[in-house]
Amino acid sequence: MTELSGHGGAHAVAVARAHGVQTMFTLSGGHVFPLYDGAVTAEPAMRLLDVRHEQTAVFAAEATGKLSRRPGLAVITAGPGVTNGVSAIATAHFNGSPMVVLGGRAPDYRWGAGLLQELDQPPLVQTITKRADTVHTLDKIAPAVDDAFRLAGSPHRGPVFLDVPMDHLFNNGPASYEPGAVERTPPDPDAVDGIARLLAGAERPVLVLGSDVWLDGAEVAARAAAEELGLPVIANGQGRGVLPPRHPLLVTRARKVAFGESDLVIVVGTPLDFRLGFGEFGGGAARVVHVMDAADQVAGHVELAGSAGGDLTAFFTGLADAAGRHGAAVDTSWSTRLSEATAAAVAADPEVLGADSDPIHPGRIYGELLPLLEDDAVVIGDGGDFVSYAGKYVEPARPGNWLDPGPYGCLGTGLGYAIAARLERPSSQVVLLLGDGAAGFSLMDVDTLVRHKLPVVMICGNNGIWGLEKHPMQFLYGYDVAAELAPRTRYDEVVKALGGDGEMVTSPSEIGPALRRAFASEVPYMVNVVTDPANAYPRSTTGV
Numbered sequence: 001m002t003e004l005s006g007h008g009g010a011h012a013v014a015v016a017r018a019h020g021v022q023t024m025f026t027l028s029g030g031h032v033f034p035l036y037d038g039a040v041t042a043e044p045a046m047r048l049l050d051v052r053h054e055q056t057a058v059f060a061a062e063a064t065g066k067l068s069r070r071p072g073l074a075v076i077t078a079g080p081g082v083t084n085g086v087s088a089i090a091t092a093h094f095n096g097s098p099m100v101v102l103g104g105r106a107p108d109y110r111w112g113a114g115l116l117q118e119l120d121q122p123p124l125v126q127t128i129t130k131r132a133d134t135v136h137t138l139d140k141i142a143p144a145v146d147d148a149f150r151l152a153g154s155p156h157r158g159p160v161f162l163d164v165p166m167d168h169l170f171n172n173g174p175a176s177y178e179p180g181a182v183e184r185t186p187p188d189p190d191a192v193d194g195i196a197r198l199l200a201g202a203e204r205p206v207l208v209l210g211s212d213v214w215l216d217g218a219e220v221a222a223r224a225a226a227e228e229l230g231l232p233v234i235a236n237g238q239g240r241g242v243l244p245p246r247h248p249l250l251v252t253r254a255r256k257v258a259f260g261e262s263d264l265v266i267v268v269g270t271p272l273d274f275r276l277g278f279g280e281f282g283g284g285a286a287r288v289v290h291v292m293d294a295a296d297q298v299a300g301h302v303e304l305a306g307s308a309g310g311d312l313t314a315f316f317t318g319l320a321d322a323a324g325r326h327g328a329a330v331d332t333s334w335s336t337r338l339s340e341a342t343a344a345a346v347a348a349d350p351e352v353l354g355a356d357s358d359p360i361h362p363g364r365i366y367g368e369l370l371p372l373l374e375d376d377a378v379v380i381g382d383g384g385d386f387v388s389y390a391g392k393y394v395e396p397a398r399p400g401n402w403l404d405p406g407p408y409g410c411l412g413t414g415l416g417y418a419i420a421a422r423l424e425r426p427s428s429q430v431v432l433l434l435g436d437g438a439a440g441f442s443l444m445d446v447d448t449l450v451r452h453k454l455p456v457v458m459i460c461g462n463n464g465i466w467g468l469e470k471h472p473m474q475f476l477y478g479y480d481v482a483a484e485l486a487p488r489t490r491y492d493e494v495v496k497a498l499g500g501d502g503e504m505v506t507s508p509s510e511i512g513p514a515l516r517r518a519f520a521s522e523v524p525y526m527v528n529v530v531t532d533p534a535n536a537y538p539r540s541t542t543g544v
């Protein structure tokens, strides 16, 4: 039993710290003052990272969860503070990111009389959290916060929301709680054995590794199983980098051939959603296996040849053992076919990566960026077409370091993710890729980077349009509306005005030197690259 004293805010901070929280992401509001007082008077003090929009605080807490694999903490004030955080909570829900959001709340003692920001908040986030609740007494704050962290960090991970009426949060008194432990369940051994048998009977298997392979801490076991079984791998989200670039089994670039011709696709740690053709491969010809970190995450909308839910390290270890026993061996002609398809895809890259056109082809930016990226770089994408190019060409060297918005596809993650990445990876490069449209959602939080001395390299793909909307609308209607932005806007000057630095680039040969200056600078720095609005990412899926 852990005993606590002081006010409700001090109780909550003590519990959060016991769960490894180092930073409270927040934007000020009187309803949550005790949480600040709890943070600054804690021994040692907990870092307060105050931002300019609540979505940034919540996105930063989410990215902390994604990178550290422990729940991040956001504290947002009552009413508008909470409603401003809703898109970021939804993003964490879709990503399975561990995170606790503590909301302020109008006091209980006069509830119903028309208090400032008197809003019953949990119903608003009920469908996008693992739990959304109100704590109505001082002595329940610590146990509720402890349970929130335990639940958020237990597979399948996700956001938990709690709000505390300010009369209880300000109240003083003792409290005690029994710290809970994160729950991990092994997968059913018979289910794993069944998947191993399918593998033994397959001729052209493919293994897909998604973000939960990283979030569940299974990256080492996943690589070992793939190597032991000689399984070709396609990586997604934070699973990218589980096999490093140029690994002979990494065939992400040959994904069309792999999915088109495979007879068994084993998908681990990512939903069978639109990003994976809703789980239909080879026109339905391939058998499909779905493995998730929790049984209730296994897809119900497709016919599965096998499935398992539970600890992913145990899954990979069990699969390697059982498949060995069943004599599973991947036909080398299949692996060779996929490595040749991969090599062919890579051989075509220089045309885009080295494009010398004027206006600049967005792909050229990646041609210049890739040689400058270090192995531990964190790369964040916030935008449409510009970021799709990054998804294709940036091959992370280590798992966990690629942060995209995930299936909820919410623009505006950028600055929040970058703030968290800088804090979680103090000695790594942090590169934020921003569409010029996306930049508008969070660029003001460069102010936060500046005030907290957090250098980040920002690259804006500035095509003066909402590219991923303008081109599809043209395709469907032959005209477009609501898709223009002002051309050549000086977002770099915005960064400078906020205390950072930057420059605008208009010709391909200037990109590399500008990026080098950005990496050498010790401040938030934007390279604002004017790109070709006529260029559209060659997309094969719409998501619907």
Ligand SMILES: Cc1ncc(C[n+]2csc(CCOP(=O)(O)OP(=O)(O)O)c2C)c(N)n1
Binding pocket: 382, 383, 384, 385, 386, 387, 409, 410, 411, 412, 434, 435, 436, 437, 438, 439, 461, 463, 465, 466, 467, 468, 469
């Ligand atoms: C919050 C939010 N609003 C709107 C959208 C719809 N949307 C998806 S991509 C896109 C265009 C993005 O434009 P930009 O960031 O400039 O990148 P580009 O496609 O031009 O490279 C829009 C508006 C969204 N995904 N999220």
